[in-house]
Amino acid sequence: MRIIPALIGSLPRPLGLAKKIELYNIGRLSEEKLEEKYREYTRRAFEKLREAGVKVVTDGMYRWDDIFNPLIRYIDGVEVNGLFKFYENNFFYRSPVIKDEVSLLDNPIPKWVNIAKEILEEVYPEATLKAVLPGPVTLAYHSLNEYYESLEALARDYAERVLAPLIKELEVEIVELQEPALASELSRATREDEVHISKEIARVVIEELGKLRKLWVVTYFGTPQVVPKGVILNVDLVEGSLPEGVSGEVGLGVINARETKMERTDRIRDRLLKLSGNFSRIYVTPNTLLDFLPESVAWRKLRLLGRLGGE
Amino acid sequence: MELPILPTSVIGSYPKPRWLLRQYKLYELGKISEEDFKEAVRDASIAVLREHERARIDIPWDGEMGRSEMTEYFTAKIHGFRFYGPIRVWGNFYFNKASAVSKLEYREPLVLDEFRFVQSVTTKEIVKVPITGPYTLADWSFNEYYDTKEDFAMDLAKILNKEFKLLEEEGAKFIQIDEPAILNHPDEVEWAVDVVNRAVKGLKIKVSMHVCYSNYYLLADYFDDLKVTQFALEFANRNFRDMDFLKKLTYQELGFGVVDVHNPRIESPEEVARAIRKVFKYIEPERLYINPDCGLKLLSRDIAYRKLVNMVKGVEIVRKELEREEKTSIPFRTLRDI
Numbered sequence: 001m002r003i004i005p006a007l008i009g010s011l012p013r014p015l016g017l018a019k020k021i022e023l024y025n026i027g028r029l030s031e032e033k034l035e036e037k038y039r040e041y042t043r044r045a046f047e048k049l050r051e052a053g054v055k056v057v058t059d060g061m062y063r064w065d066d067i068f069n070p071l072i073r074y075i076d077g078v079e080v081n082g083l084f085k086f087y088e089n090n091f092f093y094r095s096p097v098i099k100d101e102v103s104l105l106d107n108p109i110p111k112w113v114n115i116a117k118e119i120l121e122e123v124y125p126e127a128t129l130k131a132v133l134p135g136p137v138t139l140a141y142h143s144l145n146e147y148y149e150s151l152e153a154l155a156r157d158y159a160e161r162v163l164a165p166l167i168k169e170l171e172v173e174i175v176e177l178q179e180p181a182l183a184s185e186l187s188r189a190t191r192e193d194e195v196h197i198s199k200e201i202a203r204v205v206i207e208e209l210g211k212l213r214k215l216w217v218v219t220y221f222g223t224p225q226v227v228p229k230g231v232i233l234n235v236d237l238v239e240g241s242l243p244e245g246v247s248g249e250v251g252l253g254v255i256n257a258r259e260t261k262m263e264r265t266d267r268i269r270d271r272l273l274k275l276s277g278n279f280s281r282i283y284v285t286p287n288t289l290l291d292f293l294p295e296s297v298a299w300r301k302l303r304l305l306g307r308l309g310g311e
Numbered sequence: 312m313e314l315p316i317l318p319t320s321v322i323g324s325y326p327k328p329r330w331l332l333r334q335y336k337l338y339e340l341g342k343i344s345e346e347d348f349k350e351a352v353r354d355a356s357i358a359v360l361r362e363h364e365r366a367r368i369d370i371p372w373d374g375e376m377g378r379s380e381m382t383e384y385f386t387a388k389i390h391g392f393r394f395y396g397p398i399r400v401w402g403n404f405y406f407n408k409a410s411a412v413s414k415l416e417y418r419e420p421l422v423l424d425e426f427r428f429v430q431s432v433t434t435k436e437i438v439k440v441p442i443t444g445p446y447t448l449a450d451w452s453f454n455e456y457y458d459t460k461e462d463f464a465m466d467l468a469k470i471l472n473k474e475f476k477l478l479e480e481e482g483a484k485f486i487q488i489d490e491p492a493i494l495n496h497p498d499e500v501e502w503a504v505d506v507v508n509r510a511v512k513g514l515k516i517k518v519s520m521h522v523c524y525s526n527y528y529l530l531a532d533y534f535d536d537l538k539v540t541q542f543a544l545e546f547a548n549r550n551f552r553d554m555d556f557l558k559k560l561t562y563q564e565l566g567f568g569v570v571d572v573h574n575p576r577i578e579s580p581e582e583v584a585r586a587i588r589k590v591f592k593y594i595e596p597e598r599l600y601i602n603p604d605c606g607l608k609l610l611s612r613d614i615a616y617r618k619l620v621n622m623v624k625g626v627e628i629v630r631k632e633l634e635r636e637e638k639t640s641i642p643f644r645t646l647r648d649i
């Protein structure tokens with residue numbers, strides 16, 4: 001059985017890139033120059049991922065402020081609201097406010113994915129690139145719904161009217177859906193919320209999207225309560241556990257992306273050995289977004305992750 | 312001691328003058344001496360304090376001119392932390408998140424010099440000393456040393472308690488404990504309340520607790536358990552919606568946030584007045600202080616100042632209305648009074 005190191009979601013946005021984005025935001029850097037910087041930093045990230053031995057990668061989401069932005073700026077029917085805590089972290093996202101029926105607008109995301117793909121082909125052709133999008137369930141839970149009669153109806157429309165057309169445009173084999181809401185209900189830390197999406201609806205909307213492209217469904221901050229079929233489910237083994245019913249290929253979040261303390265590879269290997277009989281292939285990953293770590297520690301942890309790869 | 316009804320205050324941070332930011336950079340690069348850097352910080356403190364006073368803020372502070380950031384400033388002074396590099400909070404805003412790598416020790420005062428200086432140059436009788444609280448310091452740090460987060464936070468509470476007592480001895484009348492993270496982990500709030508109470512143990516002055524961008528319904532369950540005089544909360548960011556949790560605030564004061572610190576649009580005095588009238592449904596004017604939602608440091612200095620000016624103008628509109636009911640002043644309440 002093979003163990004393959006993989007990245008999920010974002011890398012910490014390098015400080016130098018953040019400064020360039022800020023310069024662009026205040027009109028002191030042109031769009032062309034900023035684009036050059038995005039490409040330069042993406043190239044550097046791919047080179048470092050190659051050196052670390054991480055075989056399945058994302059573009060590090062350098063163009064994204066959080067897992068929802070800027071996608072929600074390209075959805076008709078959505079206004080972008082104030083800041084909310086992303087689960088229990090000192091990390092904030094801008095939430096979508098649903099004012100009307102949602103539908104996807106023209107957006108640059110497919111182009112960004114193609115740019116990343118081109119760079120990867122030059123720098124690290126043997127790696128697999130995933131495109132990353134927020135999942136419909138997590139998007140719905142993090143929205144302020146002022147239009148739909150239920151959160152379930154919103155999740156369905158996010159899937160059918162926003163994510164499905166977007167996924168069709170993405171020229172990648174695998175699309176990663178960020179779906180922490182499958183494992184961790186919107187925390188009371190964020191807001192009081194008694195509206196829920198049933199597990200059955202959550203499963204169905206994701207499985208429907210899975211018919212369009214191979215999906216890698218990333219869950220974290222708990223144990224997944226929903227196990228969609230026909231997808232690679234990524235499970236956070238630091239703050240959750242494997243649910244029943246997962247088989248075939250699986251992603252296991254074995255590196256703690258919320259603590260600087262380094263893991264011991266021998267302990268992780270022992271743990272993987274116990275699980276290895278259950279799956280055809282294991283992708284080892286950080287347990288959540290690496291945005292929660294200082295850049296230097298995140299890369300140290302990715303190098304550790306790379307050492308876990310092999311038969 | 313009496314204050315005008317609806318006393319106005321700030322939460323803490325304020326945009327640093329550009330010239331001060333340059334001094335920070337030069338100091339970081341070793342191009343100016345510590346003495347010159349400290350002089351620049353003191354000059355900026357006076358400038359900001361005067362700015363707050365010109366805006367007619369009743370209880371000012373110096374905008375934390377000497378603090379690089381609200382957790383880093385403290386963790387850098389407490390022995391037992393180390394830094395690996397900045398992490399992002401949102402957009403392109405970062406902070407240096409420390410890691411606790413050994414037992415934490417209080418080796419030097421944290422804000423005593425800052426308080427002494429502000430006290431010596433202000434024209435106001437009371438200033439508010441904002442200090443990041445023990446739970447938030449623990450939650451916004453990595454832990455490589457303590458067995459439990461509770462042990463980690465409790466050690467920080469004991470350290471802060473020493474600092475608070477020093478401040479009280481030196482004449483500080485009003486401390487604000489900044490605890491924006493206290494509701495981050497709902498299952499930890501119960502012991503987090505004990506941690507805050509440990510930090511204020513033995514104090515007799517006024518203590519406010521600032522919490523922002525959180526679920527206040529969760530906080531409301533603990534209003535009565537927290538040994539503080541006031542809660543300074545954010546409301547403009549949520550457009551003054553959903554304030555029913557305030558029904559549980561039965562005897563402590565509310566620091567009512569009426570200025571959105573993430574939006575450059577300047578609230579009009581009438582908007583501020585409308586918001587204050589709205590909160591009267593829950594809290595009587597005698598228990599209300601008025602402040603921005605949070606620290607103003609992310610705004611431009613000009614906008615931050617104009618927001619404060621309009622905030623005070625809005626308060627003055629309502630004060631005139633209250634004057635007709637002969638409500639013009641309130642006593643300055645401390646922990647002795649609750």
